[in-house]
Amino acid sequence: MKSLLQTKAWADFRVTQGWQADNVDGVFVLSRDLFLGKTFLYSPEVNFSEIKNIENFVENIKKIANPPAGGKNSIFFRLEILEEKDIKIIEKLKENGFIKAFEEVQPECRQVIDISGTEEEIFSAMKEKGRYNTRIAQKKGVTVESSSNVDEFYRLFKETADRDGFSIRPKSYFQKLLDNLGVNGYAELLEARFEGKVIAAEIVTYFDETASYLYGASGNEFRNVMAPYLIHFEAMKKAKAKGCKYYDLLAVAPEGVEHSVLAADVHKYAGISRFKRQFGGRTVEITGGYDFVFQPFWYKLFKFLEKIRRK
Numbered sequence: 001m002k003s004l005l006q007t008k009a010w011a012d013f014r015v016t017q018g019w020q021a022d023n024v025d026g027v028f029v030l031s032r033d034l035f036l037g038k039t040f041l042y043s044p045e046v047n048f049s050e051i052k053n054i055e056n057f058v059e060n061i062k063k064i065a066n067p068p069a070g071g072k073n074s075i076f077f078r079l080e081i082l083e084e085k086d087i088k089i090i091e092k093l094k095e096n097g098f099i100k101a102f103e104e105v106q107p108e109c110r111q112v113i114d115i116s117g118t119e120e121e122i123f124s125a126m127k128e129k130g131r132y133n134t135r136i137a138q139k140k141g142v143t144v145e146s147s148s149n150v151d152e153f154y155r156l157f158k159e160t161a162d163r164d165g166f167s168i169r170p171k172s173y174f175q176k177l178l179d180n181l182g183v184n185g186y187a188e189l190l191e192a193r194f195e196g197k198v199i200a201a202e203i204v205t206y207f208d209e210t211a212s213y214l215y216g217a218s219g220n221e222f223r224n225v226m227a228p229y230l231i232h233f234e235a236m237k238k239a240k241a242k243g244c245k246y247y248d249l250l251a252v253a254p255e256g257v258e259h260s261v262l263a264a265d266v267h268k269y270a271g272i273s274r275f276k277r278q279f280g281g282r283t284v285e286i287t288g289g290y291d292f293v294f295q296p297f298w299y300k301l302f303k304f305l306e307k308i309r310r311k
Contacts, residue, residue, distance in 0.1 A: 005028075038295075042078045047083065080101075084284055110286070153201040200228050211242070216228065253267035
């Protein structure tokens with residue numbers, strides 16, 4: 001599995017958001033300013049198998065992090081491994097000075113649906129409630145269409161954020177995402193309409209064999225017509241038509257957590273996991289993020305500040 005996040009198109013998009021981008025041994029490395037002239041380096045969703053020599057790779061990362069004649073003044077480098085959790089990869093990373101990241105950037109536990117079968121097989125693989133709610137949306141006359149304007153999506157996204165209590169990016173981020181990645185066919189905004197009104201929307205990306213559900217939103221009105229279920233089913237159909245074999249719903253809690261009485265206290269993704277698992281598929285845990293620390297004192301301080309910020 002290859003990731004859109006390791007392409008020049010994604011790196012160019014992130015540059016529009018204030019990041020810098022380098023390519024080290026074929027791996028895209030992003031950097032961002034932190035505080036007091038400090039930065040951190042980040043390579044998202046890398047296939048470890050494509051790093052030809054991890055020892056040389058680390059040495060080359062050091063050169064752009066803190067070269068003798070000045071440079072990025074980086075506190076640490078976060079390498080995010082896309083392969084499923086692999087003890088051999090983890091051991092190799094630790095042998096070369098990496099430690100487990102104290103927080104995830106891209107979700108390490110994901111719900112991935114095989115969409116290589118027929119449309120009927122994809123629908124049948126959904127759980128009973130998922131199929132039932134999708135049929136409700138179809139019978140109610142909900143329709144799903146593409147859009148290039150994020151106005152309606154963002155209106156719904158703000159409603160979703162207010163309802164579920166999370167902070168959101170500015171509207172310009174989503175419009176630039178679509179503008180930059182849409183021209184390559186890498187991103188698409190889907191809107192679900194009912195009685196002429198947009199009531200749910202999602203941004204999906206397509207790359208290699210995988211379509212990924214990046215962002216979703218639904219309004220407080222007409223929730224009984226189950227539009228979010230249909231929009232995902234239609235997204236899977238579109239992804240299959242584009243040649244994708246997998247539909248990645250991204251972040252979920254580990255299996256079983258969402259059924260706990262105290263699920264909301266156990267894992268931040270417990271609630272959304274119940275919804276996502278209605279579409280079937282399997283839960284995949286990637287190897288995830290590992291940090292190479294250049295400046296231990298500043299790393300500890302940054303870790304402390306991040307924990308406070310995320311409370």
